[in-house]
Amino acid sequence: MITQLHILITYMCTMSCEHCFVCSSPQSKGTFTPSQITALLDQADALGTVDKIYFEGGEPFLFYPVLLNGIRQARSRGYSVGIVTNGYFATAEENARCFLEPFPGLGLADLSISDDVFHYEDREKNAARCAFRTAKEMGLPASILPLDPGASGPETRGSPREEKKGVVTGGGIMFRGRAAGRLSRYADAHDWQEFTTCPYEELKDPSRLHVDSYGNLQICQGISMGNIWEHPLEELVRNYSPSGHPICGPLLEGGPAQLARELDYTPPSTGVADACHLCYLARKSCREKFPGVLEPAQVYCDD
Numbered sequence: 001m002i003t004q005l006h007i008l009i010t011y012m013c014t015m016s017c018e019h020c021f022v023c024s025s026p027q028s029k030g031t032f033t034p035s036q037i038t039a040l041l042d043q044a045d046a047l048g049t050v051d052k053i054y055f056e057g058g059e060p061f062l063f064y065p066v067l068l069n070g071i072r073q074a075r076s077r078g079y080s081v082g083i084v085t086n087g088y089f090a091t092a093e094e095n096a097r098c099f100l101e102p103f104p105g106l107g108l109a110d111l112s113i114s115d116d117v118f119h120y121e122d123r124e125k126n127a128a129r130c131a132f133r134t135a136k137e138m139g140l141p142a143s144i145l146p147l148d149p150g151a152s153g154p155e156t157r158g159s160p161r162e163e164k165k166g167v168v169t170g171g172g173i174m175f176r177g178r179a180a181g182r183l184s185r186y187a188d189a190h191d192w193q194e195f196t197t198c199p200y201e202e203l204k205d206p207s208r209l210h211v212d213s214y215g216n217l218q219i220c221q222g223i224s225m226g227n228i229w230e231h232p233l234e235e236l237v238r239n240y241s242p243s244g245h246p247i248c249g250p251l252l253e254g255g256p257a258q259l260a261r262e263l264d265y266t267p268p269s270t271g272v273a274d275a276c277h278l279c280y281l282a283r284k285s286c287r288e289k290f291p292g293v294l295e296p297a298q299v300y301c302d303d
């Protein structure tokens, strides 16, 4: 049952992180308008099972008035609301307070702030920490979103390069999107046939979906259930057949290894970094064969 909708306010971001799995950058396109958010929330109301809306990206604070408008709309309809940000705006506490000023009155349930060595090489003093500290002082439900607490702990600390290496080899990265191209070479290589299950997503009965301004309703980044601007959310969810979906079906049957077989994809002889790496490479190899399914292009970056 779908209980969470994650609205990708924009694919644009202040950064172009190596580990980003939606390939965001300052050049990325695809941003919601307030009326599109209204239309999406109408569809969420009609579905009737959603109770939580997340606003994320890209970097949602880049389109600050649109973000505020969306939060107000969602809260007025009774949804619990969360935000994921990199906190770039907190260049000083005073600036953080300016950006966060309206939020204590909005009844946010969560303000997750990404703080890791890929976002910020300065691990002592950075905008994410300033945003977190200021948000806490203002009584907001802020939390730090690390990559993987186990993989980026004190034992991996050192130079930024060493810490990044520790995160990559320690299992703190999912090798999809830009991370597949930029970081997979630094991870241990595995025989592709090992990956017989999808480790992260509930493909059979998803509880959360991501949606972008183009209407792509994503079960996992780059795997679409359909387009909400063509068919309403309720219809797409009702008609979703996990075993009949051309990508989720094979993934459920035998994980990324089965997907690679069914897509006639030949994995690299040098091995793959993890299940997501194999899944991503197999899908990227044949995007043109599955229009409307292997969407959007933003997730299948060229680097």
Ligand code: SF4
Binding pocket: 176, 197, 198, 199, 200, 201, 220, 221, 223, 251, 256, 275, 276, 277, 279, 280
């Ligand atoms: S294996 Fe594929 S579907 Fe599963 S979480 Fe990884 S990228 Fe997503």
